[in-house]
Amino acid sequence: MMPDESLRAASLRVTRPRVALLDAVQTHPHADTETLISAVRATLPDVSHQAVYDSLHALTAAGLLRRIQPSGLTGRYETRVGDNxxxxxxxxxxxxxxxxxxxxxxxxxxxxxxxxxTIDEAEVVYWGICPACSSSASSTEGSP
Known part of the structure:
Protein backbone atom coordinates (compact mmCIF):
# COMPACT_ATOMS: atom_id res chain seq x y z
CA MET A 1 0.00 0.00 0.00
CA MET A 2 1.29 3.47 -0.85
CA PRO A 3 2.07 5.83 2.08
CA ASP A 4 -0.80 8.21 1.31
CA GLU A 5 -3.24 5.27 1.13
CA SER A 6 -1.93 3.94 4.47
CA LEU A 7 -2.42 7.35 6.08
CA ARG A 8 -5.98 7.67 4.79
CA ALA A 9 -6.82 4.12 5.88
CA ALA A 10 -5.63 5.05 9.39
CA SER A 11 -7.77 8.23 9.29
CA LEU A 12 -4.68 10.44 9.36
CA ARG A 13 -4.12 13.59 7.35
CA VAL A 14 -1.77 13.08 4.43
CA THR A 15 1.15 15.47 4.94
CA ARG A 16 4.50 15.64 3.19
CA PRO A 17 6.48 14.89 6.39
CA ARG A 18 4.35 11.82 7.15
CA VAL A 19 4.67 10.47 3.61
CA ALA A 20 8.42 11.11 3.61
CA LEU A 21 8.77 9.47 7.02
CA LEU A 22 6.87 6.34 5.98
CA ASP A 23 9.11 6.11 2.92
CA ALA A 24 12.21 6.60 5.09
CA VAL A 25 11.24 3.88 7.57
CA GLN A 26 10.42 1.52 4.70
CA THR A 27 13.84 2.22 3.15
CA HIS A 28 15.71 2.11 6.50
CA PRO A 29 14.02 -0.52 8.68
CA HIS A 30 15.06 -0.42 12.36
CA ALA A 31 16.51 3.08 11.97
CA ASP A 32 16.83 5.47 14.88
CA THR A 33 15.30 8.93 14.95
CA GLU A 34 18.42 10.78 13.79
CA THR A 35 18.80 8.50 10.77
CA LEU A 36 15.14 9.03 9.90
CA ILE A 37 15.42 12.82 10.25
CA SER A 38 18.37 12.77 7.81
CA ALA A 39 16.45 10.56 5.38
CA VAL A 40 13.36 12.78 5.51
CA ARG A 41 15.50 15.89 5.04
CA ALA A 42 16.94 14.38 1.85
CA THR A 43 13.51 14.92 0.28
CA LEU A 44 12.19 17.72 2.52
CA PRO A 45 15.23 19.84 3.49
CA ASP A 46 13.25 22.30 5.62
CA VAL A 47 11.40 19.77 7.77
CA SER A 48 11.91 20.37 11.49
CA HIS A 49 12.98 17.83 14.08
CA GLN A 50 9.66 18.44 15.82
CA ALA A 51 7.66 17.61 12.67
CA VAL A 52 9.48 14.28 12.41
CA TYR A 53 8.99 13.54 16.12
CA ASP A 54 5.29 14.44 15.87
CA SER A 55 4.92 12.25 12.79
CA LEU A 56 6.69 9.33 14.48
CA HIS A 57 4.32 9.63 17.42
CA ALA A 58 1.19 9.87 15.24
CA LEU A 59 2.21 7.01 12.95
CA THR A 60 3.13 4.76 15.87
CA ALA A 61 -0.12 5.56 17.70
CA ALA A 62 -2.08 4.79 14.52
CA GLY A 63 -0.33 1.42 14.17
CA LEU A 64 1.48 2.28 10.92
CA LEU A 65 4.89 2.10 12.62
CA ARG A 66 6.23 -0.03 15.42
CA ARG A 67 8.80 1.31 17.87
CA ILE A 68 11.27 -1.14 19.33
CA GLN A 69 14.01 -0.46 21.84
CA PRO A 70 16.40 -3.32 22.50
CA SER A 71 18.26 -2.96 25.79
CA GLY A 72 21.07 -0.42 25.59
CA LEU A 73 20.00 1.00 22.20
CA THR A 74 17.95 4.03 21.22
CA GLY A 75 14.41 3.55 19.96
CA ARG A 76 14.11 2.21 16.43
CA TYR A 77 11.18 2.18 14.01
CA GLU A 78 9.83 -0.27 11.47
CA THR A 79 6.82 -0.58 9.18
CA ARG A 80 6.35 -4.30 9.84
CA VAL A 81 3.47 -4.16 12.31
CA GLY A 82 0.82 -6.49 13.66
CA ASP A 83 2.53 -9.85 13.17
CA ASN A 84 4.33 -10.31 16.52
CA THR A 118 -4.93 -10.16 28.67
CA ILE A 119 -1.69 -10.94 26.86
CA ASP A 120 -1.62 -9.99 23.18
CA GLU A 121 2.09 -9.88 22.40
CA ALA A 122 5.31 -11.61 23.39
CA GLU A 123 8.64 -9.89 22.83
CA VAL A 124 11.80 -11.85 22.27
CA VAL A 125 15.16 -10.30 21.41
CA TYR A 126 17.94 -12.57 20.25
CA TRP A 127 21.46 -11.23 20.77
CA GLY A 128 24.61 -12.30 18.96
CA ILE A 129 27.24 -11.17 16.48
CA CYS A 130 26.22 -10.36 12.90
CA PRO A 131 28.06 -11.94 9.92
CA ALA A 132 29.91 -8.70 9.08
CA CYS A 133 31.27 -8.34 12.62
CA SER A 134 32.09 -12.07 12.82
CA SER A 135 34.14 -11.97 9.63
CA SER A 136 35.78 -8.70 10.69
CA ALA A 137 36.79 -10.19 14.05
CA SER A 138 38.14 -13.39 12.50
CA SER A 139 40.16 -11.44 9.90
CA THR A 140 41.78 -9.29 12.61
CA GLU A 141 42.57 -12.30 14.83
CA GLY A 142 45.28 -13.44 12.41
CA SER A 143 46.83 -9.95 12.15
CA PRO A 144 50.00 -9.14 14.15
Whole structure:
Protein backbone atom coordinates (compact mmCIF):
# COMPACT_ATOMS: atom_id res chain seq x y z
CA MET A 1 0.00 0.00 0.00
CA MET A 2 1.29 3.47 -0.85
CA PRO A 3 2.07 5.83 2.08
CA ASP A 4 -0.80 8.21 1.31
CA GLU A 5 -3.24 5.27 1.13
CA SER A 6 -1.93 3.94 4.47
CA LEU A 7 -2.42 7.35 6.08
CA ARG A 8 -5.98 7.67 4.79
CA ALA A 9 -6.82 4.12 5.88
CA ALA A 10 -5.63 5.05 9.39
CA SER A 11 -7.77 8.23 9.29
CA LEU A 12 -4.68 10.44 9.36
CA ARG A 13 -4.12 13.59 7.35
CA VAL A 14 -1.77 13.08 4.43
CA THR A 15 1.15 15.47 4.94
CA ARG A 16 4.50 15.64 3.19
CA PRO A 17 6.48 14.89 6.39
CA ARG A 18 4.35 11.82 7.15
CA VAL A 19 4.67 10.47 3.61
CA ALA A 20 8.42 11.11 3.61
CA LEU A 21 8.77 9.47 7.02
CA LEU A 22 6.87 6.34 5.98
CA ASP A 23 9.11 6.11 2.92
CA ALA A 24 12.21 6.60 5.09
CA VAL A 25 11.24 3.88 7.57
CA GLN A 26 10.42 1.52 4.70
CA THR A 27 13.84 2.22 3.15
CA HIS A 28 15.71 2.11 6.50
CA PRO A 29 14.02 -0.52 8.68
CA HIS A 30 15.06 -0.42 12.36
CA ALA A 31 16.51 3.08 11.97
CA ASP A 32 16.83 5.47 14.88
CA THR A 33 15.30 8.93 14.95
CA GLU A 34 18.42 10.78 13.79
CA THR A 35 18.80 8.50 10.77
CA LEU A 36 15.14 9.03 9.90
CA ILE A 37 15.42 12.82 10.25
CA SER A 38 18.37 12.77 7.81
CA ALA A 39 16.45 10.56 5.38
CA VAL A 40 13.36 12.78 5.51
CA ARG A 41 15.50 15.89 5.04
CA ALA A 42 16.94 14.38 1.85
CA THR A 43 13.51 14.92 0.28
CA LEU A 44 12.19 17.72 2.52
CA PRO A 45 15.23 19.84 3.49
CA ASP A 46 13.25 22.30 5.62
CA VAL A 47 11.40 19.77 7.77
CA SER A 48 11.91 20.37 11.49
CA HIS A 49 12.98 17.83 14.08
CA GLN A 50 9.66 18.44 15.82
CA ALA A 51 7.66 17.61 12.67
CA VAL A 52 9.48 14.28 12.41
CA TYR A 53 8.99 13.54 16.12
CA ASP A 54 5.29 14.44 15.87
CA SER A 55 4.92 12.25 12.79
CA LEU A 56 6.69 9.33 14.48
CA HIS A 57 4.32 9.63 17.42
CA ALA A 58 1.19 9.87 15.24
CA LEU A 59 2.21 7.01 12.95
CA THR A 60 3.13 4.76 15.87
CA ALA A 61 -0.12 5.56 17.70
CA ALA A 62 -2.08 4.79 14.52
CA GLY A 63 -0.33 1.42 14.17
CA LEU A 64 1.48 2.28 10.92
CA LEU A 65 4.89 2.10 12.62
CA ARG A 66 6.23 -0.03 15.42
CA ARG A 67 8.80 1.31 17.87
CA ILE A 68 11.27 -1.14 19.33
CA GLN A 69 14.01 -0.46 21.84
CA PRO A 70 16.40 -3.32 22.50
CA SER A 71 18.26 -2.96 25.79
CA GLY A 72 21.07 -0.42 25.59
CA LEU A 73 20.00 1.00 22.20
CA THR A 74 17.95 4.03 21.22
CA GLY A 75 14.41 3.55 19.96
CA ARG A 76 14.11 2.21 16.43
CA TYR A 77 11.18 2.18 14.01
CA GLU A 78 9.83 -0.27 11.47
CA THR A 79 6.82 -0.58 9.18
CA ARG A 80 6.35 -4.30 9.84
CA VAL A 81 3.47 -4.16 12.31
CA GLY A 82 0.82 -6.49 13.66
CA ASP A 83 2.53 -9.85 13.17
CA ASN A 84 4.33 -10.31 16.52
CA UNK A 85 7.73 -10.95 14.95
CA UNK A 86 10.94 -10.69 16.96
CA UNK A 87 14.44 -9.30 16.39
CA UNK A 88 18.07 -10.36 16.42
CA UNK A 89 20.58 -7.70 17.48
CA UNK A 90 24.34 -7.66 16.95
CA UNK A 91 26.19 -7.04 20.20
CA UNK A 92 29.07 -5.48 18.29
CA UNK A 93 27.59 -3.03 15.75
CA UNK A 94 23.91 -2.88 16.81
CA UNK A 95 22.55 -4.20 13.48
CA UNK A 96 18.95 -5.42 13.82
CA UNK A 97 17.10 -7.95 11.67
CA UNK A 98 13.59 -9.39 11.85
CA UNK A 99 13.05 -12.94 13.11
CA UNK A 100 9.72 -14.57 12.39
CA UNK A 101 7.78 -16.04 15.27
CA UNK A 102 8.63 -19.70 15.81
CA UNK A 103 4.97 -20.70 16.02
CA UNK A 104 3.44 -17.96 13.87
CA UNK A 105 0.56 -17.03 16.14
CA UNK A 106 0.04 -14.03 18.40
CA UNK A 107 1.49 -14.43 20.95
CA UNK A 108 3.88 -17.19 19.95
CA UNK A 109 4.99 -17.66 23.54
CA UNK A 110 2.40 -18.51 26.14
CA UNK A 111 3.04 -17.24 29.65
CA UNK A 112 2.80 -19.85 32.38
CA UNK A 113 0.72 -17.42 34.44
CA UNK A 114 -0.95 -14.25 33.12
CA UNK A 115 -1.58 -12.62 36.53
CA UNK A 116 -4.94 -11.49 35.14
CA UNK A 117 -3.47 -9.70 32.13
CA THR A 118 -4.93 -10.16 28.67
CA ILE A 119 -1.69 -10.94 26.86
CA ASP A 120 -1.62 -9.99 23.18
CA GLU A 121 2.09 -9.88 22.40
CA ALA A 122 5.31 -11.61 23.39
CA GLU A 123 8.64 -9.89 22.83
CA VAL A 124 11.80 -11.85 22.27
CA VAL A 125 15.16 -10.30 21.41
CA TYR A 126 17.94 -12.57 20.25
CA TRP A 127 21.46 -11.23 20.77
CA GLY A 128 24.61 -12.30 18.96
CA ILE A 129 27.24 -11.17 16.48
CA CYS A 130 26.22 -10.36 12.90
CA PRO A 131 28.06 -11.94 9.92
CA ALA A 132 29.91 -8.70 9.08
CA CYS A 133 31.27 -8.34 12.62
CA SER A 134 32.09 -12.07 12.82
CA SER A 135 34.14 -11.97 9.63
CA SER A 136 35.78 -8.70 10.69
CA ALA A 137 36.79 -10.19 14.05
CA SER A 138 38.14 -13.39 12.50
CA SER A 139 40.16 -11.44 9.90
CA THR A 140 41.78 -9.29 12.61
CA GLU A 141 42.57 -12.30 14.83
CA GLY A 142 45.28 -13.44 12.41
CA SER A 143 46.83 -9.95 12.15
CA PRO A 144 50.00 -9.14 14.15
Missing amino acids: HHHVVCRSCGAIEDVDCAVGETPCLTAEQSHGF
